[in-house]
Amino acid sequence: MDNFFGGLTDGVAFGSVYALLAIGLVLAYKTSGVFNIAFGVQAYASGALFYVLHTKHDVNAFVAFIAAVVVMAPLLGIVLDRVLFRFLRGAPEINRLITALGLLVAIPGLVQLKFDQTQATSAKGVVPNGDTVYSWGPAHLTRDQIAIIVAMALVAIGITLLFRYSPLGLRMRAVVESPRMAELAGVNSNRISMASWMLTSFVAGLAGVLLPQITGNQVVDVYYTTLVTAAIVAAVLASLTSVPLAVAAGLGLGVVQEWLNRFLPTNSIVASNIRPGLPFISLFLVLALDPRLRRIRSASDPLAGVDPPPVAAIAATRTRNAARGTRLFWLIAGLGYLYYVMGHGNASVVDDAVRIAIYAILFCSIVVATGLGGQLPLAQATFAGIGGAVSSQLATQQGLSVIVTILIGAGVAAVIGMVMSLPALRLGGIFLTLFTFGFALAFESVFVKFGWVTGGLFPEASPRPAIGPIDFGNDHSFLVMCLVVFGVVATIVVLVRGGTTGRFLSAVRGSETAAASIGISAARARIVTFGLAAGIAGLGGGLLTSYEGHYSATNWQTFIGLFWLVIVVTIGPRTIDGALQAAFVFVLFQKRVLPVWLPWLLNHVQPFWKINALPSAVQFIFFGLGAVTYAKHPEGILEFNKRNAMGTFQRLTHRSQGGNDSTIEGPMSSHGAAAS
Amino acid sequence: MTLFEARDVSKKFAGIMALDNVSIDVNDGEIVGLVGPNGAGKTTFFNCLLGLLKPDGGTITFDGAELSRVPTHRRARIGIGRTFQRIELFSGMSVREHLLVAERARRGDGRLWKDVIGMGRPRPDELARVDAMLELLGLTAEADRPVEMLSLGRARVVELARALMIEPKLLLLDEPSSGLDHAETAEIAEKLREVNRERGTAILIVEHDMPMVRSLVSRVFVLDFGRLIASGSVDEVFDDDAVRKAYIGDNN
Numbered sequence: 001m002d003n004f005f006g007g008l009t010d011g012v013a014f015g016s017v018y019a020l021l022a023i024g025l026v027l028a029y030k031t032s033g034v035f036n037i038a039f040g041v042q043a044y045a046s047g048a049l050f051y052v053l054h055t056k057h058d059v060n061a062f063v064a065f066i067a068a069v070v071v072m073a074p075l076l077g078i079v080l081d082r083v084l085f086r087f088l089r090g091a092p093e094i095n096r097l098i099t100a101l102g103l104l105v106a107i108p109g110l111v112q113l114k115f116d117q118t119q120a121t122s123a124k125g126v127v128p129n130g131d132t133v134y135s136w137g138p139a140h141l142t143r144d145q146i147a148i149i150v151a152m153a154l155v156a157i158g159i160t161l162l163f164r165y166s167p168l169g170l171r172m173r174a175v176v177e178s179p180r181m182a183e184l185a186g187v188n189s190n191r192i193s194m195a196s197w198m199l200t201s202f203v204a205g206l207a208g209v210l211l212p213q214i215t216g217n218q219v220v221d222v223y224y225t226t227l228v229t230a231a232i233v234a235a236v237l238a239s240l241t242s243v244p245l246a247v248a249a250g251l252g253l254g255v256v257q258e259w260l261n262r263f264l265p266t267n268s269i270v271a272s273n274i275r276p277g278l279p280f281i282s283l284f285l286v287l288a289l290d291p292r293l294r295r296i297r298s299a300s301d302p303l304a305g306v307d308p309p310p311v312a313a314i315a316a317t318r319t320r321n322a323a324r325g326t327r328l329f330w331l332i333a334g335l336g337y338l339y340y341v342m343g344h345g346n347a348s349v350v351d352d353a354v355r356i357a358i359y360a361i362l363f364c365s366i367v368v369a370t371g372l373g374g375q376l377p378l379a380q381a382t383f384a385g386i387g388g389a390v391s392s393q394l395a396t397q398q399g400l401s402v403i404v405t406i407l408i409g410a411g412v413a414a415v416i417g418m419v420m421s422l423p424a425l426r427l428g429g430i431f432l433t434l435f436t437f438g439f440a441l442a443f444e445s446v447f448v449k450f451g452w453v454t455g456g457l458f459p460e461a462s463p464r465p466a467i468g469p470i471d472f473g474n475d476h477s478f479l480v481m482c483l484v485v486f487g488v489v490a491t492i493v494v495l496v497r498g499g500t501t502g503r504f505l506s507a508v509r510g511s512e513t514a515a516a517s518i519g520i521s522a523a524r525a526r527i528v529t530f531g532l533a534a535g536i537a538g539l540g541g542g543l544l545t546s547y548e549g550h551y552s553a554t555n556w557q558t559f560i561g562l563f564w565l566v567i568v569v570t571i572g573p574r575t576i577d578g579a580l581q582a583a584f585v586f587v588l589f590q591k592r593v594l595p596v597w598l599p600w601l602l603n604h605v606q607p608f609w610k611i612n613a614l615p616s617a618v619q620f621i622f623f624g625l626g627a628v629t630y631a632k633h634p635e636g637i638l639e640f641n642k643r644n645a646m647g648t649f650q651r652l653t654h655r656s657q658g659g660n661d662s663t664i665e666g667p668m669s670s671h672g673a674a675a676s
Numbered sequence: 677m678t679l680f681e682a683r684d685v686s687k688k689f690a691g692i693m694a695l696d697n698v699s700i701d702v703n704d705g706e707i708v709g710l711v712g713p714n715g716a717g718k719t720t721f722f723n724c725l726l727g728l729l730k731p732d733g734g735t736i737t738f739d740g741a742e743l744s745r746v747p748t749h750r751r752a753r754i755g756i757g758r759t760f761q762r763i764e765l766f767s768g769m770s771v772r773e774h775l776l777v778a779e780r781a782r783r784g785d786g787r788l789w790k791d792v793i794g795m796g797r798p799r800p801d802e803l804a805r806v807d808a809m810l811e812l813l814g815l816t817a818e819a820d821r822p823v824e825m826l827s828l829g830r831a832r833v834v835e836l837a838r839a840l841m842i843e844p845k846l847l848l849l850d851e852p853s854s855g856l857d858h859a860e861t862a863e864i865a866e867k868l869r870e871v872n873r874e875r876g877t878a879i880l881i882v883e884h885d886m887p888m889v890r891s892l893v894s895r896v897f898v899l900d901f902g903r904l905i906a907s908g909s910v911d912e913v914f915d916d917d918a919v920r921k922a923y924i925g926d927n928n
């Protein structure tokens with residue numbers, strides 16, 4: 001009985017946090033049309049500020065609360081609305097998702113520039129003496145828990161009333177459904193959208209300062225994102241629309257979780273593996289099984305037709321010469337680099353090159369899934385990890401040749417990718433993204449711990465491949481092998497893009513309805529893309545595992561996977577060049593640019609501040625914020641600038657030959673004009 | 677021979693009976709009109725026919741097969757092509773690419789391994805067929821333009837070309853003349869007649885332009901508030917009182 005009531009009360013407290021976060025997600029979706037996966041890190045920002053003020057500098061709790069929740073959180077909301085989301089109303093869903101994803105990566109980086117979360121322990125709560133316990137018979141609640149429950153209840157009631165009785169609530173919804181229609185009806189949609197963002201950010205801030213009290217008094221970004229996963233389950237169960245349902249689902253989830261904690265035998269496999277994965281597993285199951293999701297389709301603005309057609313993607317106007325020129329430039333640069341690596345590079349330089357080649361392969365999987373498939377899967381690192389795990393397990397346990405095991409690993413990843421895509425198919429858009437997110441987290445929190453999957457904490461050394469007399473144990477020869485594999489993968493991607501599958505996919509990206517009307521099955525195209533992308537990721541995973549000599553779970557964390565996506569999207573998700581450049585950046589930023597090159601440069605251009613190694617958070621900020629430009633440049637920033645540069649170059653050469661520059665049509669010429 | 681038959685098709689949206697026991701049939705090689713005031717349910721009927729919407733009741737048969745369990749893209753494969761009232765083109769693709777992708781879809785051989793071994797590129801015979809269609813609909817000059825650069829009228833022609841590429845037995849046209857001027861309308865009507873005559877393609881056309889309907893079709897169905905209020909030959913139907921009443925106050 002004790003367990004029953006203890007689970008119930010603790011569960012309600014825990015569930016209130018889920019519910020609060022779920023309300024925030026539902027609210028954001030209802031009022032701004034954004035499925036805000038960055039909601040957790042918004043909460044984290046407020047939590048961090050509150051911690052710094054109240055726990056570290058002993059500022060009065062009330063003042064700190066006002067600063068973190070009433071001032072900072074809505075301010076962040078205003079910034080997000082003004083700078084980003086205002087311009088994304090009515091934009092394709094994938095643009096809004098990528099923007100939120102960029103924030104999810106960038107915001108913790110920004111916060112951590114000033115905030116050392118490893119030291120952020122024994123956080124003090126909002127209410128004084130938070131651990132005071134009140135008991136009613138078998139039920140016990142601490143003051144902190146009561147504070148959370150009360151805050152959640154107030155927010156839930158307030159928001160329900162807002163939507164039911166205030167004109168503001170109605171207008172908020174109108175603006176999401178059709179900003180133009182709303183404006184015709186005399187609503188200032190910019191102001192309403194700002195109000196929506198202030199409100200949801202306030203809820204995020206509130207959750208942010210309350211949350212450390214139930215996560216061991218620590219302020220760590222991972223806790224926030226993890227709790228948001230559970231909140232996503234609740235929000236999805238509420239069909240992303242109903243606040244009361246979100247509350248019920250959040251509470252239910254919390255209670256179930258606490259009961260499981262108490263009633264499951266503590267040292268069984270289930271307890272030690274399934275339990276921590278509960279939020280992810282339930283997210284996975286809900287998305288796979290909930291029949292109502294099919295009906296939630298991203299609403300499109302009925303008045304969208306009055307918009308001028310979008311400017312043709314710059315890709316469409318890239319001239320042949322520009323393409324040839326850029327390719328030649330990169331080819332020469334690449335060969336020069338390789339010559340240097342092979343002939344003169346020390347071990348560390350060769351290591352860079354091997355990793356760049358492997359990451360280029362891994363990033364090709366994102367080119368397939370996102371650039372070609374138009375989807376935003378968040379599990380590519382997981383598929384790579386699966387490839388690596390399968391390959392190293394087969395090689396060490398079964399003694400198979402590593403070349404073979406790497407291929408089998410890729411095959412297994414491809415099959416899992418296809419199977420994964422089956423339930424996700426009917427969903428598409430945000431749900432497919434969430435589904436892969438749930439899969440990645442579930443895999444990370446459950447399967448990675450099984451010895452038979454990954455070889456345990458200290459996996460056996462996984463050998464390097466050998467073909468007959470050629471041994472790839474040497475790093476130089478391994479590099480050559482990786483380059484060959486990259487060449488093959490790149491060729492396959494290019495062939496697929498120019499072939500039937502690529503054409504079908506770009507049709508589906510353009511209009512799923514129209515594609516179906518000529519007999520193209522979006523579902524089939526997606527399964528194929530998912531499988532291909534997962535297979536390529538698995539291949540890269542096998543290579544990296546073999547190169548490093550053992551399976552290393554840190555390479556394949558979900559968050560790392562998000563960063564991959566963000567970096568590729570920033571640089572160029574449509575092309576092999578983009579994948580290769582992203583690999584350069586990914587490998588070199590961490591290892592050379594931030595610790596050495598950038599400080600050196602900064603110390604040379606200005607003598608005032610001595611700058612030492614920059615924290616790795618900088619790269620998350622840099623590329624996280626880079627990704628939010630996706631909406632403007634879906635072909636990637638680098639690609640965009642490259643084309644501009646080529647355009648300018650061509651104009652200049654044309655001019656010097658006395659020709660006119662009318663051969664370059666479309667947007668490129670106008671940008672080129674601006675640049676020259 | 678009846679090519680297509682819808683029987684008692686109904687569809688309800690949150691309180692609105694968009695289709696109320698509608699029965700419509702089209703014979704082989706026939707051009708049939710479907711008219712009615714705004715909001716009568718014409719587009720909804722097309723969407724039910726294609727499987728984009730699931731009707732609440734009724735049966736739809738095409739070429740002898742019952743369609744209720746056939747997914748949308750299969751319905752296209754068995755010979756139903758359509759255009760959209762609100763243009764649905766593949767953004768980012770050129771006109772030629774629209775037709776190429778449709779041609780490939782018609783053949784239905786989109787195996788990944790063929791792409792991987794380099795067999796996925798457009799073949800000469802495909803390019804030739806595409807060129808012929810561009811020629812037929814007068815799109816040759818715009819063939820390599822991205823569709824975003826086209827006017828609404830030209831975009832409608834591209835949609836028509838794309839639908840024709842899959843060689844449908846039945847072509848559904850949703851207001852093909854809206855956004856077009858008189859000359860363009862006449863031209864489209866002429867092309868439709870030509871396609872109908874030469875390929876035997878049956879056409880079910882939704883249209884507000886009555887002269888165009890009169891000039892094209894042999895029979896019309898009239899929808900009003902989701903109900904079929906008249907059907908028969910053009911002259912019969914347009915003399916019908918109920919039909920006149922439904923159209924009074926209509927801006928067309």
Ligand SMILES: Nc1ncnc2c1ncn2[C@@H]1O[C@H](COP(=O)(O)OP(=O)(O)OP(=O)(O)O)[C@@H](O)[C@H]1O
Pocket residue numbers: 689690692694712713714715716717718719720721761
């Ligand atoms: N997805 C939908 N959800 C709710 N109602 C809808 C939906 N689609 C159509 N309707 C409603 O169903 C009715 C029929 O609409 P439909 O678009 O089929 O008319 P239509 O005859 O094509 O009109 P128009 O000539 O304006 O194109 C209208 O009242 C419309 O508002």
Ligand SMILES: [Mg+2]
Pocket residue numbers: 718719720761850
């Ligand atoms: Mg219509």
